Amino acid sequence: MREIYLDYNASTPIDPAVADAIRPLLQSTFGNPSSAHWAGTPAKAALDSARGEVAGLLGCDPDEVVFTSGGSEANNLALKGVFFALKDKGNHIVTSAIEHPATITTCKFLERLGAEVTYLPVDHYGRVNPDHVRGAITPKTILISIMHANNEVGTIEPIAEIGRIARHHGVLLHTDAAQSVGKIATDVHALGVDLLSMAGHKFYAPKGVGALYVRRGTPLEPLIHGADHESGRRAGTESALLAVALGAACKLARDLAPMERVRELRDDFWRALQHHFEHRVVLNGHPEHRLPNTLNVAFPRNVGADILARLDGVAASTGSACHSGRVELSPVLRAMGIAPEVGMGAIRFSLGRSTTRAEIDRVVEQLIELHSTEPLSKAEPRRSRRADPSGVRPRRGRTRGRHRLSSHLP
Ligand SMILES: Cc1ncc(COP(=O)(O)O)c(C=O)c1O
Numbered sequence: 001m002r003e004i005y006l007d008y009n010a011s012t013p014i015d016p017a018v019a020d021a022i023r024p025l026l027q028s029t030f031g032n033p034s035s036a037h038w039a040g041t042p043a044k045a046a047l048d049s050a051r052g053e054v055a056g057l058l059g060c061d062p063d064e065v066v067f068t069s070g071g072s073e074a075n076n077l078a079l080k081g082v083f084f085a086l087k088d089k090g091n092h093i094v095t096s097a098i099e100h101p102a103t104i105t106t107c108k109f110l111e112r113l114g115a116e117v118t119y120l121p122v123d124h125y126g127r128v129n130p131d132h133v134r135g136a137i138t139p140k141t142i143l144i145s146i147m148h149a150n151n152e153v154g155t156i157e158p159i160a161e162i163g164r165i166a167r168h169h170g171v172l173l174h175t176d177a178a179q180s181v182g183k184i185a186t187d188v189h190a191l192g193v194d195l196l197s198m199a200g201h202k203f204y205a206p207k208g209v210g211a212l213y214v215r216r217g218t219p220l221e222p223l224i225h226g227a228d229h230e231s232g233r234r235a236g237t238e239s240a241l242l243a244v245a246l247g248a249a250c251k252l253a254r255d256l257a258p259m260e261r262v263r264e265l266r267d268d269f270w271r272a273l274q275h276h277f278e279h280r281v282v283l284n285g286h287p288e289h290r291l292p293n294t295l296n297v298a299f300p301r302n303v304g305a306d307i308l309a310r311l312d313g314v315a316a317s318t319g320s321a322c323h324s325g326r327v328e329l330s331p332v333l334r335a336m337g338i339a340p341e342v343g344m345g346a347i348r349f350s351l352g353r354s355t356t357r358a359e360i361d362r363v364v365e366q367l368i369e370l371h372s373t374e375p376l377s378k379a380e381p382r383r384s385r386r387a388d389p390s391g392v393r394p395r396r397g398r399t400r401g402r403h404r405l406s407s408h409l410p
Contacts, residue, residue: 004359004362006359008355009151010317011207018248029241050247053248054247059188063231065212066214067230073223074178075102076102076223078214078220079145080221092118092138093110098331120146124337124338125153134169149177153294154350156289157175159175160192173195175197177196182252183256184259194214198246200245205249208242266295268360272360272361276368277376281297282297293352297347299345299376300345310370314363317347327344329344
């Protein structure tokens with residue numbers, strides 16, 4: 001079996017340049033960055049330099065960067081931090097129906113604490129309408145949180161336009177850029193955001209590190225109280241090691257040229273699928289406003305996980321999730337109004353810097369081969385939709401093998 005990794009939206013390998021950058025810290029720079037002596041000084045210098053790299057990528061000042069454990073913590077800090085800081089001013093948050101669970105479940109938690117949350121709908125491509133954002137704002141609105149790009153279909157949201165609306169109404173804007181950093185430009189001033197989340201493991205840094213950009217002056221209550229690390233916004237001795245890894249990944253991410261090669265490969269992949277499968281394959285997500293590496297396709301009247309299980313050595317994700325033995329449409333595809341018999345056949349291929357043309361060719365060949373043994377779109381639903389409107393049954397014993405099903409796509 002030859003392994004082909006096409007799940008870069010789930011996680012990326014550590015780039016060799018990132019590994020090189022952290023090696024000295026693994027071997028010698030062990031001091032506490034807060035210590036004033038010889039052991040702390042190089043750790044503090046490494047931390048400062050890493051903060052500068054993150055700021056350089058985002059176009060902000062280093063003191064506006066708060067290191068976190070990843071994207072989930074950054075989203076939690078943004079949403080809870082603003083809510084706790086501004087709850088006397090208002091309790092209303094505007095978000096969208098297709099956010100990552102790190103945003104949606106945080107909003108659900110805040111609702112239990114008295115927040116009112118508007119979950120805006122999206123169009124068929126997964127885009128939020130800025131007019132809907134404008135229409136949702138009330139005198140009680142304290143925060144708008146709309147993701148920069150969706151993890152599942154790659155659709156890019158009109159953040160700059162939403163930013164102008166937010167500023168006009170004096171409302172803070174947070175964007176979850178966990179999927180966009182390193183793939184498209186993420187300058188915080190061009191986007192007009194007050195808060196922006198990033199996750200290191202989505203762009204060639206290790207898991208366990210991320211950052212939240214907090215525009216200077218933005219009211220934010222810390223979630224972890226303690227000493228004054230991260231300028232009082234997140235207590236706990238900083239990991240210079242992980243910060244340096246994130247900084248090195250941000251330095252690499254400044255050069256978006258490699259993503260153009262990825263975009264070409266991704267577009268050729270889609271053209272090949274269209275050529276061979278014609279109407280039997282459907283694109284999910286926006287045709288243009290989409291991450292350059294993401295190709296979410298559906299084979300109608302199939303189960304995406306069934307197809308993936310039949311591909312040899314291909315790591316990709318499916319938009320359908322298995323609950324009590326029944327396949328259900330992902331919340332993102334459901335919010336986009338994708339018909340169940342289409343969406344259940346969705347597969348998310350996400351390419352990365354190391355993806356080769358030969359790998360894409362092999363996946364296409366495998367799909368053609370599969371189709372020649374059992375036509376992909378001729379397969380009838382396993383149960384009639386009338387009897388089971390939310391889903392079709394997966395093939396027995398196939399979907400629980402190498403491709404685990406979960407309730408969301410990371
Ligand atoms: C859009 C988005 N936001 C947030 C996260 C969470 O990031 P992390 O895994 O670093 O907590 C992810 C990861 O799947 C994501 O895709």
